[in-house]
Amino acid sequence: MKFLVEFFPVVLFFIAYFFYQQIPAVWIESFSALGLPSFDPTEPSDAIYFSTLIAIIASGLVALLHLLQHRELNKGKTITFIAFLIFGGATLFFRDPTFIKWKPTIINLVFAAVFTASFFIGKKTIIERMMGASIEAPNHIWHKLNLAWIVFFTSLAALNLYIASTYSESTWVNFKTFGVLGLTLGFLILQMILISRFVVIKSGD
Secondary structure, eight states: OOHHHHTHHHHHHHHHHHHHHSSSSSHHHHHHHHHSSSTTTOOOOGHHHHHHHHHHHHHHHHHHHHHHHHHHHHHHHHHHHIIIIEEEEEEETOOOTTHHHHHHHHHHHHHHHHHHHHHHSSSSOHHHHHTTTEOOOOHHHHHHHHHHHHHHHHHHHHHHHHHHHHHHHHHHHEEEEEIHHHHHHHHHHHHHHHTTTEEEEOOOO
């Protein structure tokens, strides 16, 4: 469930993009009335800008909801919101979708850098800190798993950049929604299969 929440802004981005012209015009125009960027409901090219604004709002709500529930900021959700705010804001300000297309590449490289830094900062890697409360595994397994996530994030960053610069805008939106989700689910499943024989699930108190 938590995993799906992470993709909530992306799913709303997809819906707002592909169903832009089916959204009631009064809903779209209401954003302009609030002092937000204006959009033309009859102009298909405005879909990327409207969906970008929706994603910014949605990622902010996800981060805020976690803060209200747990009384603390979630680093991943906060980074995602800041990235949407910076790159999405630049997209809206300059009316140039290049910025939002670069966002997945930048954020994946940031995550790759954070996972890499955990090899040198602290006694545990990021992945062990995340999963170590429920799973026991030798240090070399944690290190390999952490390295696998670094490779995965870096690969996603490169793949996003390739698709964004090579294919159509709609193809990129599809990849951002379904491609990334499918690759992430596949990676998680493969990860659990590969490490299942090395780990011991910790019993609850």
